[in-house]
Amino acid sequence: DGLLPIAADTTPRLAVIGHHARRGRNQGGGSAMVFPETVVSPLEGLRQRYGADCVTYAPGVVPEPELHHFERGTVTDPATGAPGIRVRYLDGEGTAFVEEVFPTGRCGWLGDERLARAATLEVVTRYTPAYTGHHRLGFAGLGHNVFRIDDRVLSAGPIVADSDDVLQAILNPPSRAFDVELEAGQPVEITLEFQPDLPGGFPIARLTLGTEDVFDTPAEELAQAEALAAAADIAIVVLGTTETIESEGFDRPTLALPEGQDELVRRVLAANPRTVVVVNSGSPVLMPWLHDVPATLLTWFPGQEFGAALADVLSGNAEPGGRIPTTWPATETDVPVWQVEPVDGRLEYTEGIHIGYREWQRRAAHGGPAPAIPFGHGLxxxxxxxxxxxxxxxxxxxxxxxxxxxxxxxxxxxxxxxxxxxxxxxxxxxxxxxxxxxxxxxxxxxxxxxxxxxxxxxxxxxxxxxxxxxxxxxxxxxxxxxxxxxxxxxxxxxxxxxx
Structure with missing residues (x-):
């Protein structure tokens, strides 16, 4: 209906809402993961394009606890003062035989001989908080740990897998986070002594040091989002999947978005009918509000320039020229193929050649349901x-x-x-x-x-x-x-x- 594009020179008041606006998914999880030099979040990209004074922000939904790795520029190597975290590989006698610096708090190893030789990894960095007050710092990884902030030991003992799926346990290991009071600009030293639990002795591991976001109560966060939307010319809701529900190594139990996101769209739309929804996922999700909002944009996992690209499209500097290569259902019961696990060791591909849009078209010819978004669609x-x-x-x-x-x-x-x-x-x-x-x-x-x-x-x-x-x-x-x-x-x- 012409709500998009939103010209930047009109200086609109934009309410940007949703946890994904600040923590958007720029890439998939698992072995596809790389370490980008920088990442532009949707919130950053929109503030750069429209001006920080024109853009307000609220998360709206309190997500499940998620550890976010230390980003570039927030941590420094204590040995050199350069950005990053230092990892020392210690042998059985506690002697370091090699050291390296990772640029962020996200570390991974696959078939690494150093990891196979190491009895312990010593990870150390300095974190400088951006604000004074309550913070939540922690780590994630499978194995025995001793975690310190300055001289305080906050965790000591084993962390074991909470899944029988070995790959899932490695790619998404359990995390531990701790509440601390910090002062803006005053760095604290974080140390993790870690003995990784290697499956079958194979040197594969993932380790994360980072922060968990701190929120108000769900009711307070939702109320703030509604208030910002009502005061804005246009509301932009950014939502999507998380690494714990959509990644390599495990199946998604549902096509629904994480709890609370659909309700957030409804509440924001009620507060401001001029609402754009941005869906940040790597595969189909259910969108029960799809035909109620004026515009919906599917971003997939768009890379490190997520926010800049989103600003280009929303402002009209670029057109959303994609056409959808999959079929998205309106409800889970509409999905043609849902049984995807073997029974008694066999998985029958009974659909034959009628996969994807072909099966949707065959069923539609006999009165079957229409998809929410058909194959090839795009505006x-x-x-x-x-x-x-x-x-x-x-x-x-x-x-x-x-x-x-x-x-x-x-x-x-x-x-x-x-x-x-x-x-x-x-x-x-x-x-x-x-x-x-x-x-x-x-x-x-x-x-x-x-x-x-x-x-x-x-x-x-x-x-x-x-x-x-x-x-x-x-x-x-x-x-x-x-x-x-x-x-x-x-x-x-x-x-x-x-x-």
Whole structure:
């Protein structure tokens, strides 16, 4: 309805709400993890773009306790004063045989000979608090520990896995955090003596030193979020998954967002109808409020420039030009495939070739539920009209479509025009209702019509024959439809059989 983009030169009052606005997920967990030089949070990016005076912030929801690693610039190596934390590898006699400095409070090892040789890791750093008052500092890792802040021993003893899944226990080890009173600008020395618990003796471990956020009561945090939203021109709610529910090494028990986030959207929307929701997850989640909010933006895990990229898109410097490569359900009961664990040692792939959007389309043809977001869907900041396609080339080696696409809006834009094949004649082959066969990306100024060309590989009309061990094309007619998603297609155009 035109709420986006939000031009930066209009100096709007923005209420940025949600724990993910301050602690956004820029990457996935597990072995995909890297250590970025810097990370721009959504809150930082929006304040840089619109001005700190124009942006207020409230977490809104008190999340489950989560240890956040010390970030660059908050800790220094006591030995040199340079940024980072120092790790000393000690042998059985307590002698350091090697040392190294990690840039943040997040450390990981995989197949590391030094870790296999070490009896103890001694981790030490100086942390400088940004404010005076109550803080929560701690660590996470599997093994025996002695944790100190200055000369105070706050933890001593073993930390064992709370899961039978070894990989999950390593990637998401239990954490311990402790309440301390600190003074702004006055560094404290943090030391952890750690004897890692190596599964089967294999040198793999993960260790985190960091902080837990301190919140008011859930009712107070929600009330503050509502008040900020009501006083703002536009509210931006940033929410998403956490590393404890979406990561490598374990399955998610539900597609729902963490507790309280859906209610936060409803309460903020009631306080300010001009609300944008930003979803920060790496895979589908349920969004029961999707059709109530004016705009929803899916960011996935967008990398270290998360906040800067978000500001570019929300301000209109860039268009949200993506198209969704998965299908997102409205409810969990709508999901076609939910049984994904072996039974008696076997997992039957009964869906066959009908995976993803193909199964959604097959069920829709028989009155099944529609998804919340269909495969290929995505909006930008203008509108489009797609004409019926023409067959420009049809041979055994080449099939090319041309289609006129008009930008009917008021802004330059990007569109992704998609072509889907279907079987027109009766078929002896188990086929989807339709299948993606080609697409093209185009750009157009307002009011301009451009001609898109979409190449379709002849292989897209073939099927694999197990009996003949070859790709074959079944005689008879196929058709192609073009549109903006699998759920928004135009008239069918028949593809004649090659002579």
């Amino acid at each position: 930008g900041y203008t509108t489009w009209q797609i004409a019926d396609p023409n067959l420009a080339t049809t041979t055994e080696d080449e099939i090319t479509l041309t289609v006129d696409v008009t930008n009917t809006g008021t802004r330059p834009g990007k569109h992704v025009v998609q072509a889907y094949l279907s079987r027109t004649a009766p078929s002896a082959i188990d086929r989807p209702e339709c299948w993606l066969a080609g697409y093209t990306v185009l750009h157009a100024e307002p009011g301009r019509t451009v001609t898109a060309r979409i190449a379709i590989e002849p292989r897209s009309l073939e099927h694999w024959s197990v009996d003949e061990q070859a790709w074959l094309r079944e005689p008879g007619a196929f058709s192609v439809r073009v549109g903006a998603s699998v759920a928004q297609l135009g008239a069918a155009v028949e593809i004649p059989s090659p002579r």
